[in-house]
Amino acid sequence: MKKILLFLFAVTLIFVSGIALAAFCPECGTKNDGANKFCTGCGARLTQAGQKTDEGSVTKVIGDAALNVVGIRVKKERASQFTDVGSGFVADKIDTVCYVMTCNGFFNDTDEIEEIKIMSSDKKEYGARIFMQDYASCLVLLQVETECSFVPLKLGNSENITVGEQVFAVGNPLGLEKSVTRGIISARDRCFDYLEYEGLLQTDAAINPGSIGGPLLNSKGEVIGVTYTGYSKQYSEGLNFAVPSTLASEIIKGIKTKQIKRPWIGIAVLCISTELKDWLKDEKKKNITVEEGVIVAAVADTRPLMMKYDVIRKINGAQVKNIWQLQSAILVMNIGDTVKIVIERDGKETEFGVVVKEKPSEPEFPVEDEFETLFGASLSERFGTVRIKSAMKKGLAESMGLKEDYEIDKIFKKNIDSLETFYDAFKEAYSRKKRILSWPKKYITAMHST
Known part of the structure; x- marks a missing residue:
């Protein structure tokens, strides 16, 4: 009898295990x-x-987090009323002062903004002001001007997120507060032309225009990203992006000092692409033979170990195949550390150590290098005009509507009639906007030469 019972017990275990597997x-x-x-x-x-x-626990966690997601409203000069521009979330609170994080794209034209308001989930309005902007990550912190009872959302670690993991986008599209959409992480390490840092999270969770700037949450209710943009359904379904929380956390850390301290090795880089290689070869600048990797586009150091057009192969022993691999390795370094970098120059590999410095608020690169290589266009001067000799396919200049034979008319409303006036205006504009890559199209006007 005991043998029969043991046999039945074993069969039951196998059956249950089968269900588990x-x-x-x-x-x-x-x-x-x-x-x-x-x-x-x-x-x-x-x-x-x-x-x-358990759906119930996830629903409660996301519902609690949504209480601290707000709508962003702005009133511009000569406007008679406020406009709903997007969403944000309470990222920190010091004493009774709350700080709201959102997308910086709403505040590119700060001179034109007269007033900012945030609207809570219970439709209470609070005045706010821009506290700190970070053009590199396209994020901004707003300071709420009156006492508030919000609870800051907890930041998760976006480095731990996996493709396929369930996420929730929370926002206020069209003023509809606490709107939640669900999806998964479709990919990691995506990039956009207007961001200095790459590594965007891609998700199929719907992100409507009014939801941009809101949090992307994991199932624990932690912020693992700040919704950045989404493609129109006219072009692609379910193609949406978020700035990872690793970048957001660096900004929040700087609230007390009102300064973002980031490690830096003094270079500007571009990913190697067929278009970049063809353009550099056609312009007789450099013949790049490698198929993938990161190329040094400009060097800020006056006595650099790295040089323009060096190909970065490794950092601290790890292969570098794209910009985010390089950036993520540097972001975890402390200022004063030394990183080992392997570069390829003229077909030969060289290894050396580079001391990590604090990134200045306005890095000074040679202007010609900044424009021609990073911007993807070369210039010439003729009869009081500045003309684009060539523009790299899929380069930033072309994406801003600047093509071959176009004449640059103005930069920030300043007339351009020579290379000298171009570079002077360029330097001033660079100083104002921190980075050329963050310029909207309207800051450079051009016409096709005939």
């Missing part, structure tokens, strides 16, 4: 292996044995 997701019915963390059918987070995480 291959169970069905309660949400979509997909059969999942027990080792899966996420449902292969719908992307829902699984606990064990293919069972989905």
